[in-house]
Amino acid sequence: MDRSVLQSRPVWAASAALVLVLITNLLVNGWQLTGGFAALAVSTAIVLVAVIARAKKQGDPAS
Structure with missing residues (x-):
């Protein structure tokens, strides 16, 4: 997978949301x-x- 895909803001936001849901559930x-x-x-x-x-x-550049 292209590195710029993993560094894009929407991917980071969605990843952070998933981690937040899992941490909240754990607590x-x-x-x-x-x-x-x-x-x-x-x-x-x-x-x-x-x-x-x-x-x-789309080939979103990391911004």
């Missing part, structure tokens, strides 16, 4: 990913994959 529920946190984590991961695919397709 609230421990190691069990349950209920709304599971749905939120899955949807955030889907968004992350879509953002990476779009950035890779």
Whole structure:
């Protein structure tokens, strides 16, 4: 994968959102990913994959 794709702002934002969801779940529920946190984590991961695919397709420069 092109390095500029991984360094683009949308990819970083989506990655940060996923990490934030997982850390919040860890603090609230421990190691069990349950209920709304599971749905939120899955949807955030889907968004992350879509953002990476779009950035890779468009060839977004790292800005």
